Amino acid sequence: MNTPLLLARDLTRAYRHKTGFFARPTSQLAADSISFELMARERIGVVGESGSGKSTLGRLLLGLTPPTRGDVWFEGVNHRDRSAQDWTTFRKCTSLVQQNPLSALNPQMTIGEQVAEGMLVHRVAGRTEAYERTVAMLERVGLSGAMMNRFPHQMSGGQRQRVVIARALILDPKLVVFDEAVSALDVSVQAQVVALLRSLWQELDLAYVFITHDLRIVRHLVDRIVVMYLGRVVETGDIRAVYEQPRHPYTRALLASVPTMDPSVRNIEPPIKGELDADSVSQGCAFRSRCPFAIDRCAVETPLLQNFGRQQAACHRAEEFTGPVPSQAIAPQQKEMA
Incomplete structure (x- = not known):
């Protein structure tokens, strides 16, 4: 029996709110008892309206937000049991692609510096090798190596999104969470990025969670789908079965x-x-x-x-x-x- 790459059980996250100085704080469940498995090289889509808890789920899976209840295992290790060194290793194996590429990139750093930063921080390559791998990765996502010295404001939205994807993949992660990765792009550019993600998945040893509200796009990118409403999973299964x-x-x-x-x-x-x-x-x-x-x-x-x-x-x-x-x-x- 194959061991899941990622396993979530009873994953719950509650946020406390206070509407006034004398008001009693209330809690709202952004994620409510979510359980699922993700195998190596599997693709899962998480869909729902804004406020359904999709982004919270993505952050819980990556350990960026601690759960109120429940557990997440990655390669058999529970997030709750990770040491500082374990978290460093986990960060090298996982990545997050955020919704707005302009806000995700540092306006004061060149494209090359930002894509290469992960390799230098984790000390997996020297500066010369990091430079060469950055050029290769930019070309892999459809950009020219000559763009290394450009700044984010000098690129189009589609180019910036490709840079964010290149930065997420530069360490050869096993899991990537795409959080509304194409929603801010024009339709024609969305099609290009979708085609890019499909080709990259075929080339790389990669599993991903694709978070979106657009069911028109997700059907071309995933094997299974999870439909969320107010923090709960209301439907899940094989993408073709759910659509049909x-x-x-x-x-x-x-x-x-x-x-x-x-x-x-x-x-x-x-x-x-x-x-x-x-x-x-x-x-x-x-x-x-x-x-x-x-x-x-x-x-x-x-x-x-x-x-x-x-x-x-x-x-x-x-x-x-x-x-x-x-x-x-x-x-x-x-x-x-x-």
Whole structure:
């Protein structure tokens, strides 16, 4: 039996809030009892709206945020048991690619200095070798070695994102967390970066967690998907199984919101209404206040993940959703009005 590269069990993170001087502090669960495994060279996508806990999950996996409860193991070692030396070794094996490449880069350092910095800090290469490896990595991500002496403000958004990816991969990590890595880019540039990530994964011994709110992109980049809502996993499984037969109303609504390139086809799945309601998390289904399929049971009983072949869903009515997100062709008279 293969040992997972990364294992998360009952991972929970609560943040305390205080709205006034005399008010009692309250807590909000950014991640609520999340468990999953990531094998070597596996790709997992984490999707959901802003505020669903995706970025918190990524930081928990990398040990950048301590969990309130639960554990994370990387190569069989629990984050809680790591010594300072263990953390140094772990940092060499993992990387984070942040959402905004301009804010992720130091404006006062050249591109070459920033990509090579990891090698110098961890003392895996001298300056000459670090320079050569930096040039090679920049060319690997589609940039010219002549850009070594440029500063971030002298590059386009797509070029900066490639620099951030090069910096994340320069130490040959085993795990990379991409946190909304393409959301700030134009659509044409997004396609280029997606193609780059696919080719790099094929070349490198790499596993990654791809965090995004865009289901249009994630389907081309991952093997499995985790759908989150207010800190909870509401559906997870094989990417094709979830796309072809989503079992949770939230997943179906997210898929229905993905625009189609065919003007004659229009999604008819009920759209998501309202806003994220953190107060609904304490009891029952957290999505019930926005769900068009909610029943009385949803308000009193928290649904647990149930197995449905190659996927799991946390919905009391999951068995009723037996097909893909429905769509309809627009009639000729509707096309004139659309």
